[in-house]
Amino acid sequence: MQHKKQIPALLLLLLFCAQNLLGQEKNFTISGTIKDRHSGEDLIGAEVLVAGTHTGAVSNAYGYYVLSLPQGNYTLVFSYLGYVPKEINLSLTANAKQDVTLVEGGVELGEVVISAEQKNNRPGKAEMSTEKLSAKSIKSVPALMGEVDVIKAVQLLPGVQATSEGSSGFSVRGGGHDQNLVLLDEATVYNASHLMGFFSVFNNDAIKDVTLYKGDIPASFGGRLSSLLDIRSKDGNNQRYTATGGIGLISSRLTAEGPVGDKASAIVSARRTYADMFLFFAREENLRNSTLYFYDMNAKVNYRIDPNNRLYLAGYLGRDKFGMRYAGMAFGNKTGTLRWNHIFSPLLFSNFTLMASSYDYYLRSEISSQLSQEFESGLEDYAFKADFSYHPNPANHLKFGYHFVFHTFLPGEGGGIGEESIAGRIAMDREFAMENVLYLANETDIAGKLRLKYGLRFSTFQNIANGQEHQPKGSIYHHFERLEPRAGLVYLLNTDQSVKAGYTRTVQYIQLASNSSAGSPLDLWFQASPDVKPQLCDQFTVGYFRNFAYDAYEFSAEAYYKDMRHVVDFKDHARLLINNDLTGELRFGQGYSCGLELMLRKTDGPLNGWIGYTLSQSRRRIDDINQGRWYRSPYDKPHNISIVGTYEITPRWSASANWVYASGTPVTYPTGRFQIEDSYVPVYSGRNEYRYPAYHRLDLSLTLQLSKPGKPFRHELNLSLYNAYGRKNAWTILFRQEDDQPDVSYAEKIYLFTFIPSLTWNFSF
Amino acid sequence: MELQFLIPRRLLAGVCALVTFFGLWGCEERIRIHTDASSPRLVIYGYITTDTLCHGIWITRSSDYFSTGKPQPVSGAVACIRSGEEIHSLSENASGPGYYRMETPAAGRVGETYTLEVSLDFDGDGETETYQAVSFLPPPARLDSIALVPSLLSEYFMETLIWGRLPDEEINYFSMHFYLNDTLLNDSLQGFSLSSDEFLNSKELRGLPAFYLNQRRKSEVLLAGDRITFQMESITREYSDFISQAQSESRGAMPLFGGPPANLETNIRSLQPSSSQIGVSGFFTAYSKARISMIYR
Known part of the structure; x- marks a missing residue:
């Protein structure tokens, strides 16, 4: 109860701190949107900087920016990665609106001065990781x-x-x-x-x-x-009708977008694989009648009601289907978002969103009419969000809001198909939960060189009774509440260098019942409950950021430490499917991970890309697993390197390559064996005591522009080669007995992709 | 080819196989792995059934995973199976070290609880360690008739149908075996066909497909006059889990669907203080059998 009383007090304190920082000086605002000139797409995270100062702003997810400045003459520099920066001179004597369009790459002609300044101000941003x-x-x-x-x-x-x-x-x-x-x-x-x-x-x-x-x-x-x-998906080109698409080795895709009247634009994008079309030519009849494909579709409409109001409606639908005559499965996601942006004033931007999301899978087995059966499982979310962004003065940026989510978990139902089936029907009880969140955060600029970011998220999670176990349906039978503080600071050493530190607490109320470290479509989500505490993580980070050579290069070094509590794992040989007592299969414990991440990125010129290196460690300690001793988490890979590069050889030819290296995945190997029913059964080492061989791979691609510059119909051919030197990376290692010498065991590596070439034709008009 | 009925795990396995068949471009390559040797474990495995036989158990010692010899027998143990006042001593078979069996034939009785006791000095420290395992003997199914029909699954398959009734227990667990002219067709650990009636809507079996004979496989080709026997063993849930785990661990797991490797659960308990460092594996169980045969014409 004491804890409950503290929550409003903490939020008020945060608000008070922020209010104290509100400008005492009379300021004017300059606000507007930053868009791509050719497509009209909002540019997310574009920067606005007052030339010669550290004062600036970043456009939000809807391309909207706002700056609050004292009266005066200013030069504003608008920039976005990969776009030509734009400088605008203005005399600020009243609140002003300044919409800006930027041009991707190349050289822009006209009234705007081309500037190399602040193309990418990563060191100055109050964000890390x-x-x-x-x-x-x-x-x-x-x-x-x-x-x-x-x-x-x-x-x-x-x-x-x-x-x-x-x-x-x-x-x-x-x-x-x-x-x-x-x-x-x-x-x-x-x-x-x-x-x-x-x-x-x-x-x-x-x-x-x-x-x-x-x-x-x-x-x-x-x-x-x-x-x-x-x-974030595209809003749709509001300048002209365009189409883009491609025909590839396993799928084709098509996207169409364009203006709808003066105030709206729309985009529809679809993709489908066609591996099953080749099955038609198979000799086996069963194979010919098989199904094997996935498809997905994105659609979005946005409508600008007036300069201060805008509506978005976006949806996604995707599904995988695999099937033979006697068995099959299907799974997929559906999402929908209806969003209303409203600008109350240049200083107060708001966003109200309704969302729906679902995932489900379906299994079918029809070996005979008596044994026909099916099973389905999934979950659904309905959510509402109200987010506000308030810019009281140049030094402060407040964000606050409220979120609500209603979860419905469908652990599983199914059984026999048809009257002849002897399988009974089962329907596991649906489960329900609610999440409510209040948050408040502020980003403040102190004395030009120090930026401080702090916030508090207060979340509650409530289990709702489904009418079983003596609880009235719809009543709340358990309640969690957690405070999640967030904090960060940036100290600018100069315009090119900064040091940053951060702290983040995160809480997870729902998790996957997944026995596999890779995840599968049949995994179930389940909720925190009286028997399952929410997982909690405290993450501490420090970092050094530096830009070189007029921002053509960025370097960053970040160290982190994560302390995780109430981590969930599963007992040995856990049964996760159709189990009304799932909590009996769970085991709880703690974990930590720490590491150092280095990154050097080149963002300019014909050659760009990055080199990343991570040194890390990740451990878990869970009751009843590995006899309660610490063990390597499945994601513990001490060394991880990625080198990614793209080189524009000529305006028509470009080449890309990436090389990755990672220490082998931790694994539990057999160290002994005994015989049961004439077969050898392993005796295992401690959990994850060994590692697979190290993983490395080189991928290459070459793109040829087939169309001449300036032509309305543009097309290109892309040739790519996955795993170019054919490294046989272990997907899994199995242990077997020789057929002719059953007392002799051997290890066999299963590897998946070696030397996979592909050709894709892409077009746009 | 055996057919398991109505365990979602089997439904899943079918789907996984389907996906593996379609989706993976997997290739195999032998690889040399070095693992440290683990301490030898005591392994006790055996059962008593409703057949009148000299039932027995095997006592062995686990070996390094890549050792090439036969399992090492453990001799010198004192073992017995108890049920109430009834005690059956088990003696080591002179011709088969490590195999301990009853001296006179006996049959397990449905509904009885059987306790295996084994005493031996496994670690050679001069102290005798004692182990115990307990198992209930579940009631058998009633098998009334059996038939063979061409299968709709494939022109090469013959389908075995069975009629009968499952025990009235709330949930029954079974393993199934199939004999052709007294030769067991699914005689390996992987061939063990496990099932349960947890999700059945009736205890009655009315022409349930139970086994498929692949007529392209030499050992399963049917000729007129062949004798076909279907055997259904009623087993405990714990033994069903043990065999299922053994199948899974000996086969190995795929990253998408398998859980982390784990040692098999055992019902063999050490009666020594918990400080004992001897690891124990294996299982002791009791089960009932039901059989039905026909002559193929």
Whole structure:
């Protein structure tokens, strides 16, 4: 109870601190939007800097910026990575509105001065442990089977690792693959994988911006321990009708976008694989009648009601289907977002969002009419958010808001199909929960060189009775509340260098019942409850950031330490599917991870890319696992290197390459054996005592522009080669007995992708 | 080919196989692995069934994983199986060291609880250690008839159908075996066909497909006059889990669907203080059998 009383007091204190910092001097505001000149797309995270000072602002997720300045004459520099910066001189004598458009690459002609200043002010930003990727940079990364993939690009960043060969699952700073919050237009994507994880659900043609928060997660976000992957889709070109697409080895895609009247624009993007079309030519009849494909579709409409009001409606639908005559499975996500931006005043920007998100899977087995059965499981979220951004003066930027989420968990239902089936029908009880969040954060500039960021997120999680176990349906039978403080500071050593520090507490109320470290489509989400405490993580980070050579190079070094509590794992041989007593399978404990991430990135010129290195350690200690002793987490890979480069050889030819190296995945090997029913059964080492051989891989790609510059129809050919030197990286290692000498055991490595070439034709008009 | 009925785990396994078949471009390559030797574990494995036999147990010592010899037998143990006042001593078979069996034939009785006791000096420290395991003997299924029909699954498959009734217990666990002319077709650990009626809507079996004979496989080709026997063993849940774990661990796990490797759970308990460093593996169980046969014409 004492704790409850402290919460409003803490929020008021934060507000008071922020209010004290409100400007005493009379200021005027300059505000507006920053957009791409050719497409009209909002530019997220574009910078506005008052020339010759450290004062500036960053555009929000809707391209909106606001600066509050005393009366005077100013030169504002607008910049965005990969775009030509623009300088605008103005005399500020009253509140002003200044919308700006920037041009991608090249040289812009006209009234605007081209400036090399502050193309990328990473050292000065009051954020750390954050990586941004543009759709263009994602596209330049060589891709498996030519499928450009957001998550595969994210996996190349320092501190991020793929959970297994080719997987879309990822671990951030030693965290689990279910500890990443993946948002598409603010709606949660619960399973970001297609085709058993080999491809992600995100179609790069529909994506505008990707930001990964490895720590320093803004107070407005939470619910996962390790990271936030915030993906924003394109709004649709509001200048002209365009189409982009591609025909690749396993899929084709098409995106159409354009203005709808004067005030709206829309985009529709779709993708489908067609491996099953080749099955038609198979000799086996069963194979000919098989199904094997995935599809996804993104659509978005945005409507500008007036300069202060804007509506967005966005949706995603994706599904995988695999099936033979006697068995099959399907799984997929659906998300929807309805958002209203309202500018109350130039200083107060607001965003009201309604969201829906669902994930489900379906299994079918029809070996005979008596044995036909099916099973389905999933979850649904309905959410509302109200977010406010307030700029009281140049030195402060307040953000506050309220979030509500209603979760419905469908642990599973199914059984026999048809009257002849002898399988009974089962329906596990649905479960319900509510999350409420209040947050307040402020970013303040102190004496020009010191920037301080602090915030508090107050979250509650309530289990709602489903009418079973003597609880009235709809009543709240358990309640959690947690305070999640966030803090960070930046000290600018000079315009090119800074040191930063941060602290983030994150809480996770729902988690995956997944026995596999890579994740599978059949994993279930389950909630915190009286028997399952929410997971909690305190992360401490320090870093040094430096730009070189007129910002053409960025260097960063970040060290982190994560202390995790109430970490969930599963008992040996856990049964996670159709188990009404799932909590009986759970084991709880603690964990930590620590590491050093180094990154050198080149952002300018014909050659650009990055070199990243991570030195890290990740450990767990869970009751009843490894006899209660500390053990390596499945994501403990001490050394991790990624080198990513793109080189524009000529205006028509460009080449890309990436090389990755990672220490082997921790593994439990057999150290002994005994015989049961004439087969040998292993006796294992301690949990994760050994490692697979180190992982490394080189991918290459070459792109040829087939069209001449200036032509309305542009097309290109992309040839990529995954795992160019054919490294046989272990996907798993199995232990077997010789057929002719059953007393002789041997180890066998299963590897997946060696030397996979692909050809993709991309076009736009 | 055996067919397991109505365990979601099997449904999943089918789907996993389907996905593996479609989705993976996996290749295999032998690899040399060095692992440290683990301390030898005491392994006790055996059962008593409703057949009248000299039932027995095997006592062995675990070896290094990449050793190439047969399991090392453990001799000199004193063992017995108790049920109430009834005690069956087990003697080491002179021709098979490490195999301890009853001196006179006996049959397990449905509903009885059997306790295995083993005493031996496993670590050679001069002290005798004692181990114990307990198992209930579940009731058998009733098998009324059996038939063979061509399968709709494939023109090469013959489908075995069975009629009968499962025990009235709330949940029953089974293993199934199939004999062709007294040759066991699924005689390996992986061939053990496990099942449960946890999700069945009836205890009645009315022509349930239970086994498939692949007519392209030499050992399963049917000829007129062949004798076909289906055997259904009612086992305990713990033994079902043990065999399932043994199958899974001996096969190895795929990253997408398998959990982390883990030692098999055992019901063999040491009666020594918990400070004892001797690891124990294996299982002792009791089960009932039901059989039905037919002549193929």
